[in-house]
Amino acid sequence: MIRVLVADDQALVRAGVTMLLRAAGDMEVVAEAQDGAEAVRLAELHAPDVILMDLRMPRVDGLEAARRILAARPSARIVVLTTFAEDANLYAALRVGALGFLVKDDEPERMVEAVRRAVAGEQLLAPSVLRRVVERALAAEPQREAEPAAVLTERELDVLALVGAGLSNGEIADALHVGITTVKSHIGAAMDKLGLRNRTQAAVVAHRMGLVDRDFRPRRGLSPSA
Numbered sequence: 240m241i242r243v244l245v246a247d248d249q250a251l252v253r254a255g256v257t258m259l260l261r262a263a264g265d266m267e268v269v270a271e272a273q274d275g276a277e278a279v280r281l282a283e284l285h286a287p288d289v290i291l292m293d294l295r296m297p298r299v300d301g302l303e304a305a306r307r308i309l310a311a312r313p314s315a316r317i318v319v320l321t322t323f324a325e326d327a328n329l330y331a332a333l334r335v336g337a338l339g340f341l342v343k344d345d346e347p348e349r350m351v352e353a354v355r356r357a358v359a360g361e362q363l364l365a366p367s368v369l370r371r372v373v374e375r376a377l378a379a380e381p382q383r384e385a386e387p388a389a390v391l392t393e394r395e396l397d398v399l400a401l402v403g404a405g406l407s408n409g410e411i412a413d414a415l416h417v418g419i420t421t422v423k424s425h426i427g428a429a430m431d432k433l434g435l436r437n438r439t440q441a442a443v444v445a446h447r448m449g450l451v452d453r454d455f456r457p458r459r460g461l462s463p464s465a
Contacts, residue, residue, distance in 0.1 A: 241289060244268075244291070246273075246293055256268075263351045278292060283312075292337070294319055305337055317337045333439045333440075336440075340364070359408070361407065362438035364405075373439075373442055395429040398429065404451050404456060
């Protein structure tokens with residue numbers, strides 16, 4: 240069972256999300272939090288697989304709660320719940336280490352699928368949103384030195400380029416003619432070597448390293464060799 244913590248200051252939202260996830264059959268809501276401080280406490284107590292986190296909560300907001308949770312447990316999978324896809328705090332949450340976001344009026348099936356993808360560590364951003372996130376990150380730190388490519392293997396560089404172009408694990412596997420498990424292994428190894436928390440950060444690094452062009456096309460990684 241996938242263990243989920245739901246953090247939102249609106250009781251109706253928490254109840255709806257909890258009911259939806261429990262109906263999926265492979266998920267268990269282990270706790271509900273009504274503010275960020277409670278989310279931090281319950282995350283430490285229950286160590287859930289996935290945390291669905293509203294950003295706008297009293298006492299401690301979702302951004303600070305995510306920062307505290309990830310500082311204590313970097314492997315935590317946090318998905319932001321937001322009312323507006325253009326929420327300015329969303330980009331800050333992604334930089335902190337959240338995997339992605341869900342708009343609260345999305346289709347219910349999307350939330351269930353997002354939780355399953357979060358467990359696998361996959362980014363939860365549409366390509367168009369990923370583009371905005373990467374462009375903002377690069378604009379915010381235009382002079383930052385690129386991470387050294389020498390620490391990565393050739394295949395890790397291939398995979399990182401495709402992550403930077405916004406491809407999913409399945410799409411990367413198809414492009415490289417390898418299994419999804421192999422893709423996950425390469426992504427995990429690259430992120431560990433570069434000290435990255437999620438695929439969004441990996442995408443930004445891929446652009447800094449010149450593995451992806453300005454039109455989000457990978458400069459490598461499309462070779463059919465495994």
